[in-house]
Amino acid sequence: MSVQLLAQLDGLLGQAGMLTASTDCAPYVQGARYGQGVAVAVLRPATPEQAEAALSLLHAHGAPFVLQGANTGLVAAATPDASGRQFVFSLDRLKDSITIDADERTATVGAGVRLSELNEAAAAMGLCFPIDLSADPTIGGMIASNTGGARLIKYGDVRANLCAVDAWLPERGGMLRFGSALRKNNTGVDFKQLLCGTGGAFGVILRATVRLHPLPAQRATALVVPASSAAVMPLLAALERELPEFIASVEGMSQEAMQAVFRNVPSVRNPFPAGQVPPYALLVELSTSLPARALALDTVLQDALGALMEQELLSDALFGDQDMLWALRHGISDALRHEGRVIAFDIALPRKHWAPFRAWGQQWLAASWPGVRICDFGHVADGGLHYNLVAPKTGPQALDDEAIAALRTTLLDTVVRDYDGSFSAEHGIGPYNRAYYQRYTPAPVRRLAGELQSAMMPALQWRNVHFD
Amino acid sequence: MSVQLLAQLDGLLGQAGMLTASTDCAPYVQGARYGQGVAVAVLRPATPEQAEAALSLLHAHGAPFVLQGANTGLVAAATPDASGRQFVFSLDRLKDSITIDADERTATVGAGVRLSELNEAAAAMGLCFPIDLSADPTIGGMIASNTGGARLIKYGDVRANLCAVDAWLPERGGMLRFGSALRKNNTGVDFKQLLCGTGGAFGVILRATVRLHPLPAQRATALVVPASSAAVMPLLAALERELPEFIASVEGMSQEAMQAVFRNVPSVRNPFPAGQVPPYALLVELSTSLPARALALDTVLQDALGALMEQELLSDALFGDQDMLWALRHGISDALRHEGRVIAFDIALPRKHWAPFRAWGQQWLAASWPGVRICDFGHVADGGLHYNLVAPKTGPQALDDEAIAALRTTLLDTVVRDYDGSFSAEHGIGPYNRAYYQRYTPAPVRRLAGELQSAMMPALQWRNVHFD
Structure with missing residues (x-):
């Protein structure tokens, strides 16, 4: 790691903007559900200008980094790997402003603004950003993972409520604005769609405009x-x-x-x-x-x-x-x-396969994995099912990592191939489930995705989320 | 033009599938509002398999073609140029089936199915595809132009109701399916978004699944x-x-x-x-x-x-x-x-600029273009405004093409630069307004769009709609 780069980042971001002590970095390198890594440093720019300057430095030095919002993601997309060579680029301080346009029913916010902060500001004007979930992510993170939540059937997902993003794209002149607050604007490629649900792999979102709804x-x-x-x-x-x-x-x-x-x-x-x-x-x-x-x-x-x-x-x-x-x-x-070792699944199913899949799961688990209890719950209205299983942590029916991996693969194969379902309904793609992305995505589609990603974000910079 | 190619297409498509007589071709080479060209032949495959085989032949010979649905588009995107070297590839016979899944509230249709045909089938099950407009386009054409219509505020545009497309991509193994009927499925790049609103420039849509709504x-x-x-x-x-x-x-x-x-x-x-x-x-x-x-x-x-x-x-x-x-x-x-020469605009405005823009237009036209009457109408709820003007066809205040071009540019400059509006709210991009696309789209964005388009649809094949 270049001493020069570290010195330049330090000069740019100051003490509050660059964490290097392991105790300071700890909350940023541990994933909310999966993943635990090591960071060179955690970079926390306070303004879009600082963010842009820091990104340009990282790019100039070819330094790898992972993007992070509130670190509430569940597929380890925001977690550095164990190499100790990646930076964490945290957007959690990019919350300089929340601008609400009540006429247009939009909010323009820094990527680091939390859902709860946006909703507090919106409520004062009789409005809300109605993507509802139990965590309190940043808006940037919600866009990166195209959050769905519990009220999708009424309001849609983040994609359906995304008007515009200001994103930094290396080798494309830096900051670009994609989209607008206009409800009708068919003037070419809708690039913001590529930045939604792709974990930051297609550009670094520093600011966004989203649609609000009446409370x-x-x-x-x-x-x-x-x-x-x-x-x-x-x-x-x-x-x-x-x-x-x-x-x-x-x-x-x-x-x-x-x-x-x-x-x-x-x-x-x-x-x-x-x-x-x-x-x-x-x-x-x-x-x-x-x-x-x-x-x-x-x-x-x-x-x-x-x-x-x-x-x-x-x-x-x-x-x-x-x-x-x-x-x-x-x-x-x-x-x-509290009940045991949780084996979590974030699947989605077509409506006609929901009950048959549940029946299959009961039979299969009882026969093949005794001791594993089915504790499923989730979003019946939109087909998203948190098909969570609980295995004993100790005793003869406890499962080791290898057994859990085998269980996981058989179950997801059945979901995807026999029941036309999804292996990642709303959590997106990250290191945790990249192997399943590769398993279920046709090779020509992966190649195409890789080429598009390279055009938008050269792969060198971004090691955690890739779609090739 | 290769005699061999024509013979192969004739053998593949038969008499009903390949039109060459100018009277037969006439309805396909005249745009609904703008454009008039000449076609080598009009190709009208009757099945997805025929379409795929014909597209492969065209691709192998490097033959240019324009895609066409019901030929109701208003920006000449579906109209061949005057060179006489382009084929028209019409999808109007691709209507072999309309499959409605009432549980999932989806319809899967060939690209050539008309909006009215889909709605007739859906109504029998208490459902509708609620994108409402006065023309009767094909579903493929609606996706290609991301149709908005008069009820967008309740139902969204086509993009908001698009579940999946089966598209043919040259050099990508031919047919690929993008998307699914699932309401939650965050498993990578949402490629279908690139095929929506881009006039066929990113792939040839042969079949699609759309979301229906209760009547x-x-x-x-x-x-x-x-x-x-x-x-x-x-x-x-x-x-x-x-x-x-x-x-x-x-x-x-x-x-x-x-x-x-x-x-x-x-x-x-x-x-x-x-x-x-x-x-x-x-x-x-x-x-x-x-x-x-x-x-x-x-x-x-x-x-x-x-x-x-x-x-x-x-x-x-x-x-x-x-x-x-x-x-x-x-x-x-x-x-x-019937009132004179219509100078049509398909603009969109932010809500706060709607009344000020109308006031500006009245003043400006009265002062600079006497004799031009403002006959505006349109979609107030979503900001889409058909700001149509009527000029006398004869007499001292009649306008020639050059004058109309000057009027058009000043007006669109004002819409885009002074009022944060759109120069194409819902009609998309085609030869008619490509110059405005180039005028108002930042160069880095155009370059990126061109690269993405080349990855999906090599430019050789597609001369009418391009985003570079």
């Missing part, structure tokens, strides 16, 4: 017990047919997943009659900007669920405390860690 | 007279804030545009009291899938407009025959042709 005036939420696993998709279809403008979320939770929360998160109480947790439950949320005097959303939901009960698609519906229901849903991921 | 159960429509030009955007903002789930369309029509319809389209009657046409009017449409027993949409619209009248944002609202109101709106484009 809902009403929400109505119910915990619904479907008549069976096979009834879940017909139930969703019926809700969507009757109430498409209002459905914000249909989240699924298996019995094992809910029980893990009741066992491990004391603040969440069991809402089911006599504490009897059903095999599966759905958190159904409607929302609208209509005031209650125009439409009582609770009544709309109750009527719709009543009709579905008559059609024998559901066996019960509980109208409880909304915050408590969401605490149950969002508590699952953490609660499972 | 509305109710529509409510009103013809609204805003209090002033300055009141239009606050009125839109208020409607969007109160009724975001229901707004399907807010279309604007200037006095001159409406009068042209009343003069030239006898089937459309003047709905205004005493026939007094106001300076501007808005066609406001709400829609919902809720049944009337849950919500009376007419009442919702009347209440909302009543409140806005109290705020003095509008001076009148007429609740008439929906079909008649849409006939008024859709009749403008044709009606203007």
